[in-house]
Amino acid sequence: MTARGSRFAGLGRHLVLGAGAVLMLLPLLWAVRISFLPAEDVFSPQFHLLPSRWIGFENYARALTASPLPRFLLNGVGVCLAIIVCQLLVAIPCAYVLAKARVRGQWLLWLAVLVGLVIPPAALALPLFIMAAQAGLIDTYAGLILPWTISPLGIFLLRQAFSRVPDEIIEAARLDGLGEWEILVRLLVPAVAPAIGALITISLVAHWNDLLWPSVVVTSASKATPPFGVMLFQVQEIGSDYGPLLAGAIMIAAPLLALFILTQRRFLDGMAWLGSK
Amino acid sequence: MVAPAALLLLLLILVPLALVTATAFTDWHLGGGAAAFVGLETFRELVDDPDFRTAVWNTTRYVAFVVPATTLAGLAAALLIVECRRGQAFYRMVYFLPSVATLAAMAVAWQMLLSPSVGAVPQLLRLVGVAPGNWLQDPETALPTLGLIGIWSEAGFAMLFFLAGLKTAPRELYEAAAIDGCGNFLDRLRHVTLPHLAPITAFVLVFSTIHALRVFDTVAIITRGGPEKATLVALYFIYQEAFSLFRTNLAAAATVLFIVVVLALSLLQLYVVRGGRGR
Numbered sequence: 165m166t167a168r169g170s171r172f173a174g175l176g177r178h179l180v181l182g183a184g185a186v187l188m189l190l191p192l193l194w195a196v197r198i199s200f201l202p203a204e205d206v207f208s209p210q211f212h213l214l215p216s217r218w219i220g221f222e223n224y225a226r227a228l229t230a231s232p233l234p235r236f237l238l239n240g241v242g243v244c245l246a247i248i249v250c251q252l253l254v255a256i257p258c259a260y261v262l263a264k265a266r267v268r269g270q271w272l273l274w275l276a277v278l279v280g281l282v283i284p285p286a287a288l289a290l291p292l293f294i295m296a297a298q299a300g301l302i303d304t305y306a307g308l309i310l311p312w313t314i315s316p317l318g319i320f321l322l323r324q325a326f327s328r329v330p331d332e333i334i335e336a337a338r339l340d341g342l343g344e345w346e347i348l349v350r351l352l353v354p355a356v357a358p359a360i361g362a363l364i365t366i367s368l369v370a371h372w373n374d375l376l377w378p379s380v381v382v383t384s385a386s387k388a389t390p391p392f393g394v395m396l397f398q399v400q401e402i403g404s405d406y407g408p409l410l411a412g413a414i415m416i417a418a419p420l421l422a423l424f425i426l427t428q429r430r431f432l433d434g435m436a437w438l439g440s441k
Numbered sequence: 442m443v444a445p446a447a448l449l450l451l452l453l454i455l456v457p458l459a460l461v462t463a464t465a466f467t468d469w470h471l472g473g474g475a476a477a478f479v480g481l482e483t484f485r486e487l488v489d490d491p492d493f494r495t496a497v498w499n500t501t502r503y504v505a506f507v508v509p510a511t512t513l514a515g516l517a518a519a520l521l522i523v524e525c526r527r528g529q530a531f532y533r534m535v536y537f538l539p540s541v542a543t544l545a546a547m548a549v550a551w552q553m554l555l556s557p558s559v560g561a562v563p564q565l566l567r568l569v570g571v572a573p574g575n576w577l578q579d580p581e582t583a584l585p586t587l588g589l590i591g592i593w594s595e596a597g598f599a600m601l602f603f604l605a606g607l608k609t610a611p612r613e614l615y616e617a618a619a620i621d622g623c624g625n626f627l628d629r630l631r632h633v634t635l636p637h638l639a640p641i642t643a644f645v646l647v648f649s650t651i652h653a654l655r656v657f658d659t660v661a662i663i664t665r666g667g668p669e670k671a672t673l674v675a676l677y678f679i680y681q682e683a684f685s686l687f688r689t690n691l692a693a694a695a696t697v698l699f700i701v702v703v704l705a706l707s708l709l710q711l712y713v714v715r716g717g718r719g720r
Contacts, residue, residue, distance in 0.1 A: 177521050185535040194561045195550035258446030276450040282707035287700050290683045291457035314449035375545045375658045391545035413546035424541045428534050439602045
């Protein structure tokens, strides 16, 4: 291929990819546009691409004050944080044993992990709801958090990562007199940091965005997480007020998007682990 | 060290699994009296239920549309991106962004994008003199429209997996192909790139299928199964039966069937991944 031909091919590639990029961003860009429109512009028969007057962040302020949005966001942060901490505390020691120790009945545990890995979490909503109702956990933070304290995918990923750490290092540490927990915390956890990062990323995306379980277990707005908050918007006053509604939607998606844009490479590496199971 | 994990696996996965399976063989309703074993009666009732049939049919159509389109879009994006000397990271970020964005919130954004009164797409169509439809309210177009949103939100994963696969494509193969006369892009694509990507393609197909089967958020936020049950899909059917209609045993039976389908696909995935590594 001539240099000139390849330059044209390159240009064509960027045109196609650029058009695709606009399509991918279009829903978000349109939402941003509407979130800055004054109320009279939204249904105006005259089409303005840009707002007829600059109202600043008025719609954002309304979304934050006219609905319990700050509460939703705070709930989302708290619930995700609790879920991730629990998952790590449970998964790390378990994965270590599965990777490095020889314990009786270990295969049974591994089988349970594999079963958990292939059961779609959404499919367990019904029995988990029945159990939560029996335990009196409906409409509580515990009800939001407890069912997800175990992450079979997390155990799976961490076990793979621990398996790659050479046994000699662990043997050497044992000879130096370190206990199993010390070896795990001081030696192995830093060694599998990328896998831990992947688990945190995957979990954060899954639980910040989860709509099904919160809509099942939560009944009051004070316990709602952001996606369930979107559902509640529709029956509230804000639902027919498009400017604030979209400002709210943007603020709900923004934390993860910001994190993604700031930590792109690590974030994508984390998500790519989903393909490695 | 394994006690907490073992306990939680038992309590939060195995017990619920057993519970939902057992419920499917009874006449039990949440808040009802004692349960009686009814054998396969609930499954019979389920298969005869018109809503269940609608849900199975809609889910099948949704998957048949979304999965091939997601895979092709992801493949096309990856093939183009990997050839770029500049902007790889940028395109990768933009194309994956929808997969990170909270779908429940983005469903509202899509509603606005397609809304006949304030949407960008209808406004554009009107500019060129085409009368826009009310796609999300029309039983004919509602499900395909949700399908488009599904493709939009899932294609990023397909792209990511294909890109990872392309990065491992051995350079020597391309050089050998060039020497053998596979000079142009299409020849190389057919004889080198696509065969190299075959195992990853199979994986992406199964991965996207499992994801498409779980479509829920857009239905729950935008259409609630309507209009005229045109977007009643598997998980939304289970959700309604379990938590609005309280036909618990019916929801349990549908859940069991749903798990069986996903399980079969996961086994296929395992087989595909193993096959790919063995080659």
